[in-house]
């Protein structure tokens with residue numbers, strides 16, 4: 001049986017500000033008091049897993065044992081059909097690390113361009129379908145964990161459009177829409193995204 005999460009402190013085991021913002025918004029109705037791994041000064045563990053599940057568990061366990069509270073991690077990425085599912089688990093790694101004003105960040109425009117370049121090599125009729133995947137892992141300090149997986153299908157557009165969201169949002173158009181994730185209202189993204197899909201399963205399981 002799935003373990004239930006008691007109301008109280010929860011660590012969001014992510015160092016990605018965009019994700020932390022979205023997870024905070026999704027948690028808001030549930031009487032949870034979230035604090036991010038970054039706010040607590042917890043180190044960013046090396047993501048050595050070969051699957052979203054392995055990386056999500058690794059991040060959740062690292063924060064739960066360091067903080068002594070339950071911790072929720074999100075490992076996510078973009079699977080592009082014509083690229084046989086790449087970049088997948090390596091979605092963040094396709095963006096080079098950049099340091100500006102002392103803050104680590106990644107060059108998302110470069111990463112989106114790399115995906116687009118590989119699609120362009122396959123000619124104008126290339127299959128542009130893609131899916132965002134989100135795996136949420138909730139771990140407790142005693143080592144117990146629960147995992148929930150979500151998915152959102154769509155296609156990739158070029159050039160990037162929109163200023164909302166984060167990461168690859170400016171090139172991802174969800175099924176049934178013509179706007180990218182970076183052009184739609186955050187509330188609407190929360191209703192249809194891969195993260196929302198995984199979160200709905202988490203709510204059903206642990207709340």
Ligand SMILES: O=P(O)(O)OP(=O)(O)OP(=O)(O)OC[C@H]1O[C@@H](n2cnc3c(O)ncnc32)[C@H](O)[C@@H]1O
Pocket residue numbers: 013014015016019044047059074075076077078091092132165166167168169181193195
């Ligand atoms: O591991 P943490 O600290 O949570 O942050 P991260 O950015 O390294 O996150 P991942 O390892 O899960 O890498 C997933 C990447 O996939 C991209 N991604 C995931 N969800 C996304 C979303 O909703 N919109 C746009 N890009 C997204 C984004 O670029 C992420 O950096």
Ligand SMILES: [Mg+2]
Pocket residue numbers: 047092
């Ligand atoms: Mg990461």
